[in-house]
Amino acid sequence: MFDTTRDADLFELDENDFDTLLASDVLFTGNIRFSKPFIIKGSVSGKITATSDLVIDTGATVKADIEASRVLVRGKVNGNIKGERLIFVTSTGSVEGDVVSAQLVLEPGSTFSGRCTMVK
Numbered sequence: 213m214f215d216t217t218r219d220a221d222l223f224e225l226d227e228n229d230f231d232t233l234l235a236s237d238v239l240f241t242g243n244i245r246f247s248k249p250f251i252i253k254g255s256v257s258g259k260i261t262a263t264s265d266l267v268i269d270t271g272a273t274v275k276a277d278i279e280a281s282r283v284l285v286r287g288k289v290n291g292n293i294k295g296e297r298l299i300f301v302t303s304t305g306s307v308e309g310d311v312v313s314a315q316l317v318l319e320p321g322s323t324f325s326g327r328c329t330m331v332k
Contacts, residue, residue, distance in 0.1 A: 236271060244276075252287070270304050277309075285322075292326075 231248040234240060238254035243261070251267040252274060260266065262280040272287035282298040285305035293299055295313035303321030310327045318324055 268305070283313075 232246060232250045234250075234252045234254050234256065236253040239257075240254065241257045243259045244250075244256065245261045247263045249265045249267070250262065251269055252272045253269045255273045255275075257275045260274070260276050260278045260280065262278075264280065265282045265284070266278065266280040267284045268274050268287045268289060270286040273290075274288065275290045277291045277293075278289065279294045279296075281296045283293055283295040283300070285293075285299070285301045285307055287304070288306045288308075290308045292309040293307065293311045293313075295311070295316075297313070298315045298317070299307075299311050299313040300317045301307055301319065301322040301324060303319045305319075306323040308323075308325045310329070311324075312329045312331060314331055316328055316330065
């Protein structure tokens with residue numbers, strides 16, 4: 213799907229490759245900070261700040277502003293996203309908010325409502 217770039221490894225990670233996982237039955241409200249890859253399968257409301265990768269899995273809902281190195285959106289995000297290297301929204305993903313990144317990829321079928329700013 214995206215294997216022609218240096219960011220392909222983000223798509224090849226499976227659940228066992230993540231140090232931290234927020235399970236599908238978890239509803240979390242507050243601030244999350246992390247420095248190792250993190251996957252959200254449940255619901256988060258608040259703010260997410262990271263120096264690593266974030267995956268919002270299919271079925272996950274996030275109502276938060278996000279800052280991370282790379283962000284893969286398979287679920288729903290309502291909030292602004294700042295992806296230092298990459299923001300990728302898959303065909304099952306939805307983003308409602310502004311995005312800032314060096315690279316933004318929107319697969320056919322994805323939804324995006326907001327402003328996009330590309331930075332070097």
